[in-house]
Amino acid sequence: MFQTRRFAPRPRRAHAMAPPVGPPAPRRTARLWPLLGPAFVTAVAYVDPGNFATNITAGSTYGYLLVWVIVASNLMAMLIQYLSAKAGVATGKSLPALCRDLLPRRTVRGLWVQAELVAIATDLAEVVGGAIALKLLFDLPLIAGGTITAVVAFALLGLKSRGHRPFEAVITGLLGVILLGFVYDVAISGVDSMAVLDGTLPRFAGADSVLIAAGMLGATVMPHAIYLHGGLTAERYRPRTDAERRTIMRSQRVDVVAAMSIAGLMNLALLLVAASALAGQGIDTIEGAHQGLIDNLGPTSGLLFALGLLASGFASSSVGTLSGQVVMEGFLRRQIPLTLRRLVTLAPALIVIGAGVDPTKALVASQVVLSFGIPFALVPLILFTRRHDVMGSLVNRRATTAAGAVAAALIIALNAVLLIQLAA
DSSP: OOOOOOOOOOOOOGGGGOOOOOOOOHHHHHHHHGGOOOOHHHHHHGGGHHHHHHHHHHHHHHHHTTTTHHHHHHHHHHHHHHHHHHHHHSSSSOHHHHHHSSSSSHHHHHHHHHHHHHHHHHHHHHHHHHHHHHHOOOOOOOHHHHHHHHHHHHHHHHHHGGGGGHHHHHHHHHHHHHHHHHHHHHHHHHHHHHHHHHHOOOOOOOOHHHHHHHHHHHHOOOHHHHHHHHHHHHHHHOOOOOOHHHHHHHHHHHHHHHHHHHHHHHHHHHHHHHHHSSTOOOOOOOHHHHHHHHHHHHHHHHHHHHHHHHHHHHHHHEEEEHHHHHHHHHHHHHOOOOOHHHHHHHHHHHHHTTTOHHHHHHHHHHHHHHHHHHHHHHHHHHHTTTTTTHHGGOOHHHHHHHHHHHHHHOOOOOOOHHHHHOOO
């Protein structure tokens, strides 16, 4: 009638205090690593050929005067790209798709038209930059180089059919090529550290410096990167709970800070090299900068500069086309073949090349156009990410919204000053 009490066998003394054996807990970096990548794709937009043109012009004309523009632009870029990534994670939609859902139809059509103009200006910079690089390296005609750049962009986009990792890996590798050349040039150019520190004080030196600053801003904080980043995170991540969303956003903070820091250092390095090696020479073309680097720093510097420009043209051209797809699908809910999408934005670039327009001036002008397109992407982004009914638990804090509003106000104010200067 009695139940016998069963006891587990007494463990051996040698193992009495041994902890249970099991798989080790993954490190935090190991958990975050698979979630990184979208920011490095969009970072290409921050080191495209337009950056080469504007930073070379700024450094060779004004020395270290406009260092502060790069620093400020990069800080704003970190905030803006983080907000774009967060909107994609929270809603599962790109910024253009959110605009279509939440804004009046007439406003949406207007935003789509300006976004397409921005895409054309973006492609102009990327194709022209790739064409110039091929001319410097192989003495190819610009029209042939532009066509090759477009073909390579198609090939890179084809990697996306194999998943996001192969495409991201190739883009990151091209970023490494650009970084290698910049690090080498900075190391041998003899940068004046005190002049760099003085250049962090915000100021201008006449109307032309405002024009260049607006171009630098347009080349750094780029509208198509804002559109693309949210589209990439919405496509790649499908969180089901708030806990998953918070985990993804921790990875995105790391992703954005790392990618934008690298892009910012590249831009700063290019300006510093121009300011130290090309200052006072009146160089306002990429070809002139290439020859100036050879004359002042040696042929290796010129070769790495051209290779970096080529990598920039190839990578940014493919990313620009991808962004154009996000714009079309989001604003219009329509898909068109990538070939047709590419031709729409490629044709103006080839026309500019065929017409004999100075390529560097075309690059700088394209960046000014991009700077005017920034508010049309940035203002809706800030308005949407501050709304709890849109963002849920990932809604902005007040300080984040305030910082975004300050960034937008500074960009709009700089564009207004530029417009007044051009009209005068």
